[in-house]
Amino acid sequence: MGPGIADRLFAERHRVRLAALAETDPHLVAHDLASPTSHVAEALAAAEVLLTCWGAPVLTAEVLAAAPRLRAVVHAAGSVKHHITDACWERGIAVTSAAAANALPVAEYTLAAILFAGKHVLPAAQRYAELRAPHDWLRASDGTGNYHRTVGLVGASRIGRRVIELLRPFDFRVLLHDPYVDAVEAAELGVELVDLDTLCARSSVVSVHAPQLPATERMIGARQLAAMPDGATLVNTARGSLVDESALLGELVSGRLHAVLDVTEPELPPRESPLYDLPNVLLTPHIAGSLGNELHRMADRALDELERYAAGVPFADPVLPAALHHSA
Structure with a gap:
C-alpha cells in the first residue's frame, strides 16, 4: 500500500489480530514490488496472501513471477482496478475487497x-x-x-x-x-x-x-x-x-x-x-469515502476475509473478474 496508509488503516488491535491470523511481520509494508528491497523480496517470495490498500503497487506478471506461492489478495479498500491485472486472474488468484465497508x-x-x-x-x-x-x-x-x-x-x-x-x-x-x-x-x-x-x-x-x-x-x-x-x-x-x-x-x-x-x-x-x-x-475534497476512524472499518472487513481464508472458507465478498466491466 502507499506510504503512510498502514498507520492510519491499522490500530494496534488490528496488528495483533493480523499476527494471530497469519505468519507475518505486521509492521512490514511494501510500497514497491517492481524493485523491492531484499527484505520485501524475501517476504514476497514466501507470501501466500497479500493485504493491500490504497496506493498498492500494480501486480504485474513480473511481480507475480516473484511471488510463486501467492494465492489471494485481500484489499482493505474499494476498487481493485488500480493494482489487480489480467495476470492475477490468469494465475487464478482469489481477490476480495472492503468495498462494502x-x-x-x-x-x-x-x-x-x-x-x-x-x-x-x-x-x-x-x-x-x-x-x-x-x-x-x-x-x-x-x-x-x-x-x-x-x-x-x-x-x-x-x-x-x-x-x-x-x-x-x-x-x-x-x-x-x-x-x-x-x-x-x-x-x-x-x-x-x-x-x-x-x-x-x-x-x-x-x-x-x-x-x-x-x-x-x-x-x-x-x-x-x-x-x-x-x-x-x-x-x-x-x-x-x-x-x-x-x-x-x-x-x-x-x-x-x-x-x-x-x-x-x-x-x-x-x-x-x-x-x-x-x-x-x-x-468538498473527496472526503465522502472512508477517512479517520472509518478506515478501521475497512481493516476489520479485510481481516474478517483473511480469517475466512485461513479457515479454508470462501471469501464473503469476492471480486469476480466478469463483474469488473460494469463496476468500480
Missing part, C-alpha cells in the same frame, strides 16, 4: 447532502450570515422541505443500494436509473426504475453512484442537466468524469441549479474555477 460513509455523506438540499440549508445559512437580522424564514422557506420530495439515484452500485436503504425511513419518492437492474429487482429495492432523462426531469435531487467506465463518461450531460427542475441539486460522490462539467458550470453560474460535489474533473479544480466561490455549490 467503504460504501457506508459515502452513502452517509449522500444522505446528509440530500436532506440538506431539500431544506435549502446552504443558501439559508448564507442568507442568515448576510442579514444578521430578523427575517421571515417561514415565507422564505416556501417550496423547501423533504416531505414527498423526489430523489433520483443514478446507479444501483453498493453505494447506491446503501443510499436506498438509508432513504427508507424518510418520505421520499426514489427513482433509479441503472441498465443492469430490471423492474422486478427495482420493485424489490422499493424504487421506480426510469430512464436517465426521466429521472433528471422528475427529481429535486439527482445523486450519482455509477462506476467510472467508458460508457459512463459525461453520462450527466447538457441535456440531462437542462431537464432538471429549477432549484434542483446535483450530488456527485462518484467520479467527476461522469458529469459534463462545462455544462454543469453553466447551470451553476446562472444560479438555476445547485450542486454538492465531492469529486470533480480534474480532481483538484484549477485555482480560478468558479466552483470554489459559487454560493450554490458545496465543494
Whole structure:
C-alpha cells in the first residue's frame, strides 16, 4: 500500500489480530514490488496472501513471477482496478475487497447532502450570515422541505443500494436509473426504475453512484442537466468524469441549479474555477469515502476475509473478474 496508509488503516488491535491470523511481520509494508528491497523480496517470495490498500503497487506478471506461492489478495479498500491485472486472474488468484465497508460513509455523506438540499440549508445559512437580522424564514422557506420530495439515484452500485436503504425511513419518492437492474429487482429495492432523462426531469435531487467506465463518461450531460427542475441539486460522490462539467458550470453560474460535489474533473479544480466561490455549490475534497476512524472499518472487513481464508472458507465478498466491466 502507499506510504503512510498502514498507520492510519491499522490500530494496534488490528496488528495483533493480523499476527494471530497469519505468519507475518505486521509492521512490514511494501510500497514497491517492481524493485523491492531484499527484505520485501524475501517476504514476497514466501507470501501466500497479500493485504493491500490504497496506493498498492500494480501486480504485474513480473511481480507475480516473484511471488510463486501467492494465492489471494485481500484489499482493505474499494476498487481493485488500480493494482489487480489480467495476470492475477490468469494465475487464478482469489481477490476480495472492503468495498462494502467503504460504501457506508459515502452513502452517509449522500444522505446528509440530500436532506440538506431539500431544506435549502446552504443558501439559508448564507442568507442568515448576510442579514444578521430578523427575517421571515417561514415565507422564505416556501417550496423547501423533504416531505414527498423526489430523489433520483443514478446507479444501483453498493453505494447506491446503501443510499436506498438509508432513504427508507424518510418520505421520499426514489427513482433509479441503472441498465443492469430490471423492474422486478427495482420493485424489490422499493424504487421506480426510469430512464436517465426521466429521472433528471422528475427529481429535486439527482445523486450519482455509477462506476467510472467508458460508457459512463459525461453520462450527466447538457441535456440531462437542462431537464432538471429549477432549484434542483446535483450530488456527485462518484467520479467527476461522469458529469459534463462545462455544462454543469453553466447551470451553476446562472444560479438555476445547485450542486454538492465531492469529486470533480480534474480532481483538484484549477485555482480560478468558479466552483470554489459559487454560493450554490458545496465543494468538498473527496472526503465522502472512508477517512479517520472509518478506515478501521475497512481493516476489520479485510481481516474478517483473511480469517475466512485461513479457515479454508470462501471469501464473503469476492471480486469476480466478469463483474469488473460494469463496476468500480
